[in-house]
Amino acid sequence: MPIAEELKQSRPFPAKSQEAAVALMRTADLVRRAVAAVIEPRGITTQQYNVLRILRGAGERGLPTLEIAERMIEQTPGITRLIDRLESKRLVSRERCTTDRRQVFCRIRSEGLELLETLDKPLAESEQEALGSMGQQDLLQLVELLDRARTGLSAALLAPRTN
Amino acid sequence: MPIAEELKQSRPFPAKSQEAAVALMRTADLVRRAVAAVIEPRGITTQQYNVLRILRGAGERGLPTLEIAERMIEQTPGITRLIDRLESKRLVSRERCTTDRRQVFCRIRSEGLELLETLDKPLAESEQEALGSMGQQDLLQLVELLDRARTGLSAALLAPRTN
DNA sequence: GATTGGTACTTGTCTAATCAATCATTGAGC
DNA sequence: GCTCAATGATTGATTAGACAAGTACCAATC
Numbered sequence: 001m002p003i004a005e006e007l008k009q010s011r012p013f014p015a016k017s018q019e020a021a022v023a024l025m026r027t028a029d030l031v032r033r034a035v036a037a038v039i040e041p042r043g044i045t046t047q048q049y050n051v052l053r054i055l056r057g058a059g060e061r062g063l064p065t066l067e068i069a070e071r072m073i074e075q076t077p078g079i080t081r082l083i084d085r086l087e088s089k090r091l092v093s094r095e096r097c098t099t100d101r102r103q104v105f106c107r108i109r110s111e112g113l114e115l116l117e118t119l120d121k122p123l124a125e126s127e128q129e130a131l132g133s134m135g136q137q138d139l140l141q142l143v144e145l146l147d148r149a150r151t152g153l154s155a156a157l158l159a160p161r162t163n
Numbered sequence: 164m165p166i167a168e169e170l171k172q173s174r175p176f177p178a179k180s181q182e183a184a185v186a187l188m189r190t191a192d193l194v195r196r197a198v199a200a201v202i203e204p205r206g207i208t209t210q211q212y213n214v215l216r217i218l219r220g221a222g223e224r225g226l227p228t229l230e231i232a233e234r235m236i237e238q239t240p241g242i243t244r245l246i247d248r249l250e251s252k253r254l255v256s257r258e259r260c261t262t263d264r265r266q267v268f269c270r271i272r273s274e275g276l277e278l279l280e281t282l283d284k285p286l287a288e289s290e291q292e293a294l295g296s297m298g299q300q301d302l303l304q305l306v307e308l309l310d311r312a313r314t315g316l317s318a319a320l321l322a323p324r325t326n
Numbered sequence: 327g328a329t330t331g332g333t334a335c336t337t338g339t340c341t342a343a344t345c346a347a348t349c350a351t352t353g354a355g356c
Numbered sequence: 357g358c359t360c361a362a363t364g365a366t367t368g369a370t371t372a373g374a375c376a377a378g379t380a381c382c383a384a385t386c
Contacts, residue, residue, distance in 0.1 A: 028191030
């Protein structure tokens with residue numbers, strides 16, 4: 001269904017770029033909700049899950065707090081308290097770096113790894129179910145187009161407009 | 164830049180559908196932030212802006228509260244208080260429907276329309292700057308792919324998994 | 327070794343989002 | 357007309373997010 005119809009818009013989009021922006025956010029929200037439907041019943045939010053995934057990828061050594069923030073899918077300024085919550089759930093541990101005592105290294109704990117493992121399969125299935133109808137060719141093309149979209153976007157964000 | 168590189172992932176995505184899901188949410192977050200950079204300095208959030216846009220499209224008659232919620236780009240359960248805030252800013256008005264007293268019709272006020280008008284041009288420019296580098300052909304294709312992605316997604320959300 | 331600028335968080339405070347429970351109202355069936 | 361489930365919206369309590377200011381630390385210079 002076209003986005004204009006889905007949102008019952010009375011008039012067509014003035015420019016294709018605007019339609020693309022709306023379609024993009026709307027589609028991403030659906031993905032986010034599909035993912036949340038799998039993750040949140042296990043007692044963590046999608047953002048907390050994102051942090052755990054990042055830390056699993058980082059391995060033994062862990063990562064400093066702000067390094068995690070940079071790698072998040074959705075950027076958040078509240079990274080400290082986000083990790084506070086993961087720590088109080090005993091899913092991650094934190095330790096001040098000895099060589100640079102300003103940094104705090106975060107590591108995923110075995111409880112966190114186990115939680116992630118229980119989510120790996122259901123999430124893969126959910127993604128497959130949600131986007132699998134598209135075919136490899138379409139997915140490849142979509143990923144490619146999104147990569148290019150981000151190029152212009154990050155440039156636009158770095159050079160904020162002067163209204 | 165490919166998404167795996169952007170997020171400094173240590174291993175490649177196991178499936179293209181997962182890469183697409185991550186790229187989608189990441190890209191949408193960039194769009195959201197670019198839009199927010201234009202809108203929020205005027206004292207409203209992107210969600211409040213979304214409501215105002217919906218009500219402008221709805222015209223004189225307005226829309227019942229939950230009808231607005233359905234048309235939002237990002238679905239929110241907190242629609243009542245979202246509109247509360249718009250009402251206290253005197254950007255919208257509310258009135259209980261006389262034929263079905265359960266419903267509350269919301270209408271955009273002239274102050275709201277004026278605010279929207281001041282945002283129309285800067286937003287269009289920002290969108291153009293952010294996605295304009297892509298070319299009409301690419302945008303068309305992107306919109307088309309996203310439309311198809313949503314088909315599978317809404318099906319997946321309506322039939323929640325039984326974990 | 328004191329100073330200065332910058333980095334890496336952390337904390338306080340306020341605002342906003344979420345979830346469950348509630349209320350008024352309606353329409354359908356008896 | 358009376359019940360009773362369903363609808364539309366609101367409220368209360370908890371949790372989370374946003375922004376600004378603050379703390380601790382490092383590295384380089386004077």
